[in-house]
Amino acid sequence: xxxxxxxxxxRGAFERSNIDELKALGGSIAEEAFLGEDRDLVDLGxxxxxxxxxxxxxxxxxxxxWKAFFSETIRKxxxxxxxxxxxxxxxxxxxxxxxxxxxxxxxxxxGRFHVSVVAKARTKIATDLYAHGASLGxxxxxxxxxxxxxxxxxxxxxxxxxxETLSVAERFHNALELFSNNGA
Amino acid sequence: xxxxxAIICDSSSLISFAETCNIEAFxxxxxxxxARFFVPPRVRSESVTDPLKIKKxxxxxxxLNKLLEDNVVSLISVPNLARDTVRVMDLANNSFFIGGKPLxxxxxxxxxxxxxxxxxxxxxxxxxxxxxxxLIENPRKxxxxxxxxxxxxxxxxxxxxxxxxALFSKVKVIRSTELLAVAAKNGxxxxxxxxxxxxxxxxxxxxxxxxxxxxxxxLTHYFSIRV
Numbered sequence: 328x329x330x331x332x333x334x335x336x337x338r339g340a341f342e343r344s345n346i347d348e349l350k351a352l353g354g355s356i357a358e359e360a361f362l363g364e365d366r367d368l369v370d371l372g373x374x375x376x377x378x379x380x381x382x383x384x385x386x387x388x389x390x391x392x393w394k395a396f397f398s399e400t401i402r403k404x405x406x407x408x409x410x411x412x413x414x415x416x417x418x419x420x421x422x423x424x425x426x427x428x429x430x431x432x433x434x435x436x437x438g439r440f441h442v443s444v445v446a447k448a449r450t451k452i453a454t455d456l457y458a459h460g461a462s463l464g465x466x467x468x469x470x471x472x473x474x475x476x477x478x479x480x481x482x483x484x485x486x487x488x489x490x491e492t493l494s495v496a497e498r499f500h501n502a503l504e505l506f507s508n509n510g511a
Numbered sequence: 512x513x514x515x516x517a518i519i520c521d522s523s524s525l526i527s528f529a530e531t532c533n534i535e536a537f538x539x540x541x542x543x544x545x546a547r548f549f550v551p552p553r554v555r556s557e558s559v560t561d562p563l564k565i566k567k568x569x570x571x572x573x574x575l576n577k578l579l580e581d582n583v584v585s586l587i588s589v590p591n592l593a594r595d596t597v598r599v600m601d602l603a604n605n606s607f608f609i610g611g612k613p614l615x616x617x618x619x620x621x622x623x624x625x626x627x628x629x630x631x632x633x634x635x636x637x638x639x640x641x642x643x644x645x646l647i648e649n650p651r652k653x654x655x656x657x658x659x660x661x662x663x664x665x666x667x668x669x670x671x672x673x674x675x676x677a678l679f680s681k682v683k684v685i686r687s688t689e690l691l692a693v694a695a696k697n698g699x700x701x702x703x704x705x706x707x708x709x710x711x712x713x714x715x716x717x718x719x720x721x722x723x724x725x726x727x728x729x730l731t732h733y734f735s736i737r738v
Contacts, residue, residue, distance in 0.1 A: 358661070362612050459660045460607070460653065463523050463640035463722070464557070464618040474557060475526050475568050478639075478722025487724040489656055490641040492649045495732035502689035503696065505516040505635055506544045 338404040349379035376448035515545040521638035522557040531717040549587040551623040589630025596626040602675040608666040641724035
């Protein structure tokens, strides 16, 4: 999915406050980001998941601050799209970064989250990339997610269940053999 | 002659041990089974140096740092480390293609461990994440999974896969679960007395939930091990 299409879709989904669409976009953006090793696309995916998370919380959406945040985010997404069309990628990148900062700010000031929605979104996308074949290191590098956090998240999924190769007997035997004495 | 296996460690396994309170296993394996553990510079950055700056992970990094300070784990570099790291990444990251684009599967931390294996005699590679392990042990399985995940044609560059596997055909890949099971077989959980096996099984489960790439089925097999 090209960046401009993703941006436009994201803007539309947020304007409609469509949580499912934002989450689905986050997922499909993640896949494309991995294929293209595209960090800008990753950031859009992070925005998608983060906005979905904020929209799920009635106490956030119902707060006096929400209306201004909503309008400002739409305005910045529109400006970012215009910048991309005008081939001003750096300007678009700055606007995306600014949206992420705002989301962080709303998350910490209005939310009851132990971990920021942005960090959680990066972890979610990193986990998706891991499921799509990336190593743990590559998934974290591309998304900016923290390895420990992603590892724990992966541990709660069934992703690992697809990757059995050697039997436990063979693995354990290999490991024991490493430490066996070669005669006294 | 007592064997003294040299084991290169990836950050995924170090993190698994640190996050599950099993770091003492490294001390045990060094003291009682003469294991020698190594990390390349990039793994030290990922596991220790960088997370020392993040409050949430600082204590975990401090404990891993102590392994280095106590010489239980040693920093290692080899001639041509940078060159071989790039070489490994080029092979691994140009093995599978979707829509004409190569899938960049591994990054420099994992690749640096592999470059150490090329440059030094290592008996085993300790790694908990699945992609690097699959590239060495069974790239067909990885390819199969990529086809399922993407629902699009996956092109495989066979010569790169073969060249990659040829470099690492002799290395044993072990996970934190195997290492802990070996430690247990040699008395690591003996202080738990009648709960020794229970301690092992619950520790193995905690490694899985910390992200070690072990299946539920494998874990069940491990639960049949008594110590």
